[in-house]
Structures are given as structure tokens and as C-alpha cells.
Amino acid sequence: MKDKASSTITLRAAGRGDWGWMLQKHGEVYAPEFGWDTDMMEAFVATALGDFIPKHRLPGYGSWIAEADGVPVGSVVVERKDAETGSLRMLLVVPEGRGMGVGKELVNECIRFSKKAGYSKLSLFTTNENLAAIKAYEKCGFKYTHSSKWTGFGPELEAMYYEIAL
Numbered sequence: 001m002k003d004k005a006s007s008t009i010t011l012r013a014a015g016r017g018d019w020g021w022m023l024q025k026h027g028e029v030y031a032p033e034f035g036w037d038t039d040m041m042e043a044f045v046a047t048a049l050g051d052f053i054p055k056h057r058l059p060g061y062g063s064w065i066a067e068a069d070g071v072p073v074g075s076v077v078v079e080r081k082d083a084e085t086g087s088l089r090m091l092l093v094v095p096e097g098r099g100m101g102v103g104k105e106l107v108n109e110c111i112r113f114s115k116k117a118g119y120s121k122l123s124l125f126t127t128n129e130n131l132a133a134i135k136a137y138e139k140c141g142f143k144y145t146h147s148s149k150w151t152g153f154g155p156e157l158e159a160m161y162y163e164i165a166l
Helices: 018-034 038-055 102-116 131-139
Strands: 009-013 062-068 071-082 085-093 121-127 143-150 157-165
Touching: 009 102, 018 038, 018 062, 018 071, 018 085, 038 071, 038 085, 062 102, 071 102, 085 102, 085 131, 102 121, 102 131, 121 131, 131 157
Parallel strands: 085 121
Antiparallel strands: 009 062, 062 071, 071 085, 121 157, 143 157
């Protein structure tokens, strides 16, 4: 990969071989970065991916890998929450891809996809510790709706819920 300033970001549909990369990078990046329990965090992502993968070709389901000069630097999925609502899940930008607009590109692709899929809104949840993701979501137009206590990654966190009307 070139330096960040001269790198070209492209998005492509996720597929064969990408699911393992997504799981691995979530464990390698987020668990240590935030002090989360790696086993719990990876189990959560593995379960979410296990539910998503068999459906990923169905209408209303989408997944993308962001690449910088052909090297994966981010990923995200959208799945059907209900007939009117898509759910943005598992946004990841690895440290090498940060500061290049990767998160914004991935989130905007989820919004475009969700509009085409016929959803009237797109929802997501993140934790209070993931400030970079929160910033990207808010810049793309997501609005905070509510929060709750959550221990899915080990320590007690605040699960923060956001949505955007499409």
C-alpha cells in the first residue's frame, strides 16, 4: 500500500475468504484497542457472521470490503432487521486505513444500498468507547436514539443505538 495521502480506496462486495479476515481483524484490532475480552468479542462477531453469511446473497443483505491499493483496510455488512429497516453491522477500519475516509465510504455505501433495497431507515449499534465510529456515523447523518448497559465484549459498556431515515 502506498502512503495514505496517495492511496486509492475502492469498495467491493465481500465474499469467499473475506469472512475469516473480518473475524480475525475484529479480534486483532478492537479487542486490544478497547481492552475488551478477545474471546467474547470474537465469539460475538463469529456468531453475527455465522448468521449473516448464509443470507448474504438475499435481497436486503449486503457486505463490502474496502481496499487501499488492493489491500483490505475495512469492512461492513447490512442485513434485514425487518421489512422497513436495515441494520448496519460490524463496521471495521484497521489502523492502516484510518484517516483516509474509509469509514465514511463504507457507511455511505450502506446508506446507498439500503435506499435501493427499499428500507425506510437504517439502524446500528456501537459502544460508547468507539468514538471514531460514532463520529463517522454522525457525519453521515445518523441520529442517536437511545442507549443501554451491555456486557457482550466483557466489561460493562454503554450500547449506543443510532438510526437514519432514508
